Each structure stands twice: as structure tokens, then as C-alpha cells.
Amino acid sequence: MFTPEQIARFSELDYIIYNYVTKHANEVVYMRIRELAEEVHVSPPTILRFCRKVGCDGFSEFKTKLKLYLQQNERSFITNAQDTLTEFFERTLKIDYQQTIREAAAAIARADNVIFVGSGSSGILAEYGSRYFSALKKFSVYIKDPFFPIYGHYFNNCVVIALSVSGETSYTLSQVHRFKEKGSTIISITNRKHCSLANMSDYNLTYYVNTEFVEQTNITTQIPVIYLLESLAKEMYRMLNKPT
Structure with a gap:
């Protein structure tokens, strides 16, 4: 979901959002931007800037990519x-x-x-x-x-x-x-x-x-x-x- 290059460019506030998302990904996909902002104690514009840093136009696209990432991991199939x-x-x-x-x-x-x-x-x-x-x-x-x-x-x-x-x-x-x-x-x-x-x-x-x-x-x-x-x-x- 997050590339090493993206993580290397994070600010201190970005790391706060990143740490919350990685620990609560299943909840974040159902949150509104204001709800996430309140949970991590930042403003909604800070969330939007974070989304753009990871290649998303907005919070909706970010949630869609996060949900697809979670679904892909759930479908991992190991061949006998x-x-x-x-x-x-x-x-x-x-x-x-x-x-x-x-x-x-x-x-x-x-x-x-x-x-x-x-x-x-x-x-x-x-x-x-x-x-x-x-x-x-x-x-x-x-x-x-x-x-x-x-x-x-x-x-x-x-x-x-x-x-x-x-x-x-x-x-x-x-x-x-x-x-x-x-x-x-x-x-x-x-x-x-x-x-x-x-x-x-x-x-x-x-x-x-x-x-x-x-x-x-x-x-x-x-x-x-x-x-x-x-x-x-x-x-x-x-x-x-x-x-x-």
C-alpha cells in the first residue's frame, strides 16, 4: 500500500496518520475524513495532503485503494x-x-x-x-x-x-x-x-x-x-x- 519512497517523504504528521492507518486499516476504510482527522488529532486538509503524497487524488480514492489492498491480502492462496x-x-x-x-x-x-x-x-x-x-x-x-x-x-x-x-x-x-x-x-x-x-x-x-x-x-x-x-x-x- 505504501512504498518505501513515499514513506521516506513523510512529515511528522504524515507518520502519525500512517501509523494509525496501518494499525486500524479495517476501520479506516469505513471512516469519513473528519472522523479519521479526529482520531489522529489533525485537520482534514492534513489528511488530504497525506492522501496526495501516497498517489491518491482524495480521501475517497485512498479508501478504495486501501480496501482493494486488504481484499488482495485476504485472498492469498497457497498452492498445495x-x-x-x-x-x-x-x-x-x-x-x-x-x-x-x-x-x-x-x-x-x-x-x-x-x-x-x-x-x-x-x-x-x-x-x-x-x-x-x-x-x-x-x-x-x-x-x-x-x-x-x-x-x-x-x-x-x-x-x-x-x-x-x-x-x-x-x-x-x-x-x-x-x-x-x-x-x-x-x-x-x-x-x-x-x-x-x-x-x-x-x-x-x-x-x-x-x-x-x-x-x-x-x-x-x-x-x-x-x-x-x-x-x-x-x-x-x-x-x-x-x-x-
């Missing part, structure tokens, strides 16, 4: 985990991942350095991916810090495996851009094909599951990412240990 897993594997049978996996695994096998990047839940899986690849004798590291310094002489013959559900996470895109400038090969795993991260990558694996949110938190399943990471790692291991 078994249904999600079944859906993914059914789709997997229809998509030929193997060629892309073989090509990406070959690039990893040739690389001197493998670096995983991601943030949020994707950052946790970046850590898992680096651990799994290292267990299969390809030493890997992960970066979850979006401000981690990147210098070219550290990343000769480097493969970067970038993880992002949306493929539009600004921190991840910024890191991948810096690696790409240094000549790294980029492999991405995303939930959709048409996204910035996929377009920046040399190889992309897309898993296509329903995106899920609880309020502002992305809870989209990460099961397909684990499947694809392990498939990549095992294919790479077979290549590295193929009899000559």
Missing part, C-alpha cells in the same frame, strides 16, 4: 506442495531441457571458476548450488551480497550461475552485468523465459511454475531450481569423469 511438484514434472516431460543442460554443463566443466549469485530465497539456493557442485569436485563459491566487489583478474575463465524467480531482481542483474563485462559465461535459472536475466544469459533454464506471494513476500516454490541445479551438476560430473 504436491500439486506444484506434479505440475512441474508434467511440464518437464514436455520441455527438452537436456540439450541446454548438456551445453551449460560443458561450459561449467571447462571453467576454472564457478560462482553462484542470487538474493533472498535464490541466494539460499545459490549457497546450496555451490555446496552441491563442490561435492561433485567442481569447487564453487556463492555471492549473496549485492555490493560484493568484482574485479576482472579474479574471474578468468569463469562461469556465473545466476538464480532469480522473476529474472528482474535489480541486485542480481547488476552483478551479472559486471561479470558479463569481465567476460564471464552466464547461466541463468528463472521462472520465465522473457525476462532481463534470461536475455543477458548465454544459457537459460526456465521452469514455469505459478508465482505465489503472501503479502509482499515471494513464496514461489524452489523445487524446480533444485532439480535443475542437481541435473546440471551431475551432467558436469559425468563429463569431467568420462573415460578418455
Whole structure:
């Protein structure tokens, strides 16, 4: 309902209104402007100025947006985990991942350095991916810090495996851009094909599951990412240990 940019511009009186609205949202949607003004001990014009600061023409529009926001949160629906897993594997049978996996695994096998990047839940899986690849004798590291310094002489013959559900996470895109400038090969795993991260990558694996949110938190399943990471790692291991 309120963006960080809007909150940063609040005055002391705005914060009083903001704190009351966030604690009593279900009551505010039925109040008149004068009633809210009396509750927070400010004037009606102060309420109107607050509404304009958060992108509303007036108090009526503010209440409408607040009501829609509350309804959206009430409708949060969590997909059954078994249904999600079944859906993914059914789709997997229809998509030929193997060629892309073989090509990406070959690039990893040739690389001197493998670096995983991601943030949020994707950052946790970046850590898992680096651990799994290292267990299969390809030493890997992960970066979850979006401000981690990147210098070219550290990343000769480097493969970067970038993880992002949306493929539009600004921190991840910024890191991948810096690696790409240094000549790294980029492999991405995303939930959709048409996204910035996929377009920046040399190889992309897309898993296509329903995106899920609880309020502002992305809870989209990460099961397909684990499947694809392990498939990549095992294919790479077979290549590295193929009899000559």
C-alpha cells in the first residue's frame, strides 16, 4: 500500500496518520475524513495532503485503494506442495531441457571458476548450488551480497550461475552485468523465459511454475531450481569423469 519512497517523504504528521492507518486499516476504510482527522488529532486538509503524497487524488480514492489492498491480502492462496511438484514434472516431460543442460554443463566443466549469485530465497539456493557442485569436485563459491566487489583478474575463465524467480531482481542483474563485462559465461535459472536475466544469459533454464506471494513476500516454490541445479551438476560430473 505504501512504498518505501513515499514513506521516506513523510512529515511528522504524515507518520502519525500512517501509523494509525496501518494499525486500524479495517476501520479506516469505513471512516469519513473528519472522523479519521479526529482520531489522529489533525485537520482534514492534513489528511488530504497525506492522501496526495501516497498517489491518491482524495480521501475517497485512498479508501478504495486501501480496501482493494486488504481484499488482495485476504485472498492469498497457497498452492498445495504436491500439486506444484506434479505440475512441474508434467511440464518437464514436455520441455527438452537436456540439450541446454548438456551445453551449460560443458561450459561449467571447462571453467576454472564457478560462482553462484542470487538474493533472498535464490541466494539460499545459490549457497546450496555451490555446496552441491563442490561435492561433485567442481569447487564453487556463492555471492549473496549485492555490493560484493568484482574485479576482472579474479574471474578468468569463469562461469556465473545466476538464480532469480522473476529474472528482474535489480541486485542480481547488476552483478551479472559486471561479470558479463569481465567476460564471464552466464547461466541463468528463472521462472520465465522473457525476462532481463534470461536475455543477458548465454544459457537459460526456465521452469514455469505459478508465482505465489503472501503479502509482499515471494513464496514461489524452489523445487524446480533444485532439480535443475542437481541435473546440471551431475551432467558436469559425468563429463569431467568420462573415460578418455
